Amino acid sequence: MTTRLTGFTPSGDLHLGNYLGAIRPIVARQQHADTIAFISDLHALTLDHDPDAVRRRTLEFAALLMAAGADPERLLLMVQSHVPEHTELHYLLECTTGYGEAQRMIQFKEKSRQQQHQVRLSLLTYPVLMAADILLYDTDEVPVGNDQSQHVELARDVATRFNSRYGQTFAIPQAVNPAFAARIMDLAAPDAKMSKSASSAAGSLRLLDEPDTLRRKVMRAVTDPGDEVVYDPAGKPGVANLLAVLAACTDGDPVTLASQFDRYSDLKRAVADAVVATVGPVRERYLALAADPEYLRSVLRDGAKRARERAGDKVRAAKEAIGLLPA
Ligand code: TYM
Numbered sequence: 001m002t003t004r005l006t007g008f009t010p011s012g013d014l015h016l017g018n019y020l021g022a023i024r025p026i027v028a029r030q031q032h033a034d035t036i037a038f039i040s041d042l043h044a045l046t047l048d049h050d051p052d053a054v055r056r057r058t059l060e061f062a063a064l065l066m067a068a069g070a071d072p073e074r075l076l077l078m079v080q081s082h083v084p085e086h087t088e089l090h091y092l093l094e095c096t097t098g099y100g101e102a103q104r105m106i107q108f109k110e111k112s113r114q115q116q117h118q119v120r121l122s123l124l125t126y127p128v129l130m131a132a133d134i135l136l137y138d139t140d141e142v143p144v145g146n147d148q149s150q151h152v153e154l155a156r157d158v159a160t161r162f163n164s165r166y167g168q169t170f171a172i173p174q175a176v177n178p179a180f181a182a183r184i185m186d187l188a189a190p191d192a193k194m195s196k197s198a199s200s201a202a203g204s205l206r207l208l209d210e211p212d213t214l215r216r217k218v219m220r221a222v223t224d225p226g227d228e229v230v231y232d233p234a235g236k237p238g239v240a241n242l243l244a245v246l247a248a249c250t251d252g253d254p255v256t257l258a259s260q261f262d263r264y265s266d267l268k269r270a271v272a273d274a275v276v277a278t279v280g281p282v283r284e285r286y287l288a289l290a291a292d293p294e295y296l297r298s299v300l301r302d303g304a305k306r307a308r309e310r311a312g313d314k315v316r317a318a319k320e321a322i323g324l325l326p327a
Pocket of ligand 1: 005006007008009010017018019020021022040043129130133134142143144145146147148181182183184185193194195
């Protein structure tokens with residue numbers, strides 16, 4: 001059976017890009033694949049962070065994943081730091097990764113440039129922790145937006161190198177990107193991706209925004225000169241982004257959809273309806289789930305227990321292969 005895994009870093013507010021890029025894809029196939037979804041809380045410590053906010057968001061993200069359809073009876077849902085094997089394998093993989101390889105990561109370059117305070121060493125090494133997240137469970141497929149594809153490539157390179165140096169230990173994973181939603185752009189600045197931390201409130205469609213707020217943000221989205229509705233990501237990035245959102249929310253195709261609208265305002269109304277129909281029910285279910293934090297915590301405890309049973313064997317195999325004496 002195919003193993004699929006993906007993670008979410010509790011470093012800001014989950015938005016439609018996260019939902020269409022990774023949450024919906026991982027939930028959609030949970031019946032048919034061995035599926036793991038987790039909150040990558042350790043990754044939230046790589047930039048300036050507020051400890052209380054990380055703790056609060058960890059539970060919030062778990063509730064949102066379940067509100068979006070993640071069913072703990074069918075998939076494994078857990079918090080990364082509850083499974084210490086992730087950090088244990090991280091070190092072994094650091095000993096398999098070059099400094100130059102880590103430095104070439106686009107996210108490291110971008111985020112280290114934006115840091116006001118000292119750049120944390122973990123910002124450089126975090127893609128190696130991400131490789132550990134993936135390789136611990138013999139993951140075949142990693143559903144992600146395209147901003148994470150380079151990190152999955154690194155995990156492939158590290159796994160291939162480890163296997164050829166020390167003997168077959170890890171499955172080789174591959175990134176899986178959704179058709180039109182691998183890079184949803186900021187509605188207020190369509191040349192930048194919608195992002196948990198960097199996006200303006202106006203440009204990000206948050207999963208916990210109220211329907212009226214979602215509608216207002218879509219109606220105010222930045223469009224492009226001219227008035228023709230065509231799918232042209234290079235020439236008309238604002239309109240193309242709205243068409244991509246509409247296509248992803250309605251299982252349509254952006255080119256065909258474009259031909260159905262004569263005016264930007266009609267397109268925006270259709271996008272607003274589709275976004276509210278997609279996100280509204282998730283928010284409703286979230287509010288019900290958030291009222292029972294004890295239940296959420298019990299789901300996460302159970303997920304961590306099951307994850308540790310699987311991860312322990314892999315760490316033991318990797319330690320032995322790399323040359324450590326069994327205790
Ligand atoms: P994170 O938390 O930044 O994002 C979670 C997921 O959402 C996707 N995404 C988007 N997709 C489409 N359009 C966008 N504008 C957009 N913004 C974000 C991301 O690509 C991601 O799939 N390091 C990861 C979390 C992680 C992980 C892993 C993922 C940790 N370990 C192992 C996969 C496998 C991160 O910070 O994603």
